[in-house]
Amino acid sequence: MKFNSYPNFSELSSALLTEWISDIDQAALARRPAYFALAGGSTPAPLYRSLDTMLARRDICNLHLVATDERWVADSDAQSNEGLFKQCMPLSYGKQWQLLSLKNAASTPEVATEAISERLSQQIPQSFNAVLLGMGTDGHVASLFPGAPTQHDDLSCLAALHPQTRQSRMSLSLPRLLDSKKIWLVITGAEKRQILESAAQTDLPISRLLREARCNIEVFWCP
Structure with a gap:
């Protein structure tokens, strides 16, 4: 794990965007599709807005994005990660x-799991170029929560339930998140840094991610 520390989120974003655009440009130069799994939430939203401006200037048309997890709500709902991506990257x-x-259109994530897993297999048939993750103060990543399953059979996704709000979600499974050439972990604040630094002594989802990763994990942190 490589730990990068920045004084503020603006400098963190600039550093991550430089690496991200380099990966995108390399894939475009080689005429290969590029696949990325992205965290939702308010923290990375400014990063996605900056990426949108940079992408709009490029003659690229073979990028494929998927959320690391999604609430079972319409895109118009403020809690939708997929809606967030569309709002932040309209250009x-x-x-x-x-x-x-x-x-x-299924009524619940549980009903949809097999169909969504098949969709993932067909449309993203290879490893992600990179996975961008956040982390909760309870050590969860995507919608993989402490004490809950991190995979369902051999499927690429699984239904999840937020432990406090009981909100239904769909999450990429831990094996699918780990099937990536790079993992970028974006966290802010002293509390999350402490959780990350003590992850080796716990059995949280972030601990499993770090322990089972088969690629480079690069942490981008700021206060």
């Missing part, structure tokens, strides 16, 4: 990048 959505949805 490049449908042009430079395409979205693979973790939702369908």
Whole structure:
């Protein structure tokens, strides 16, 4: 694990964007599709807005994005990660990048799991170029919560339930998150840094991610 520390989120974003755009440009130069799994939430939103501006200037049309997890709500709902991506990247959505949805018309994530897993297998048939993750103060990543399953059979995704709000979600499984050439972990604040630094002594989802990773994990942290 490589730990990068920055004085503020602006400098953190700039450093991550430089690496991200380099990966995108390399894939475009080689005429290969590029696949990325992205965390939702308010923390990375400014990063996605900056990426949108940079992508809109490029002649690229083979980027594929998927959320690391998604609430079982409409895109118009403020809690939707897929809706967040569309709002933050309106200039490049449908042009430079395409979205693979973790939702369908099923009534619950449990009913949809097999169909969404098949969709993932068909539309993202290879390892992610990179996975961008956040981490909760309870040590969860994506919607893989402490004490809950991190995978369902051999499927690429699983239904999840937020332990406090009981909100239904769909999450990429831990094996699918780990099937990546790079993992970028974006965290802020002293509390999350302490959780990360003590992860080796716990059995939280972040601990399993660090322990079972088969690729480089690069941490981007600021106060």
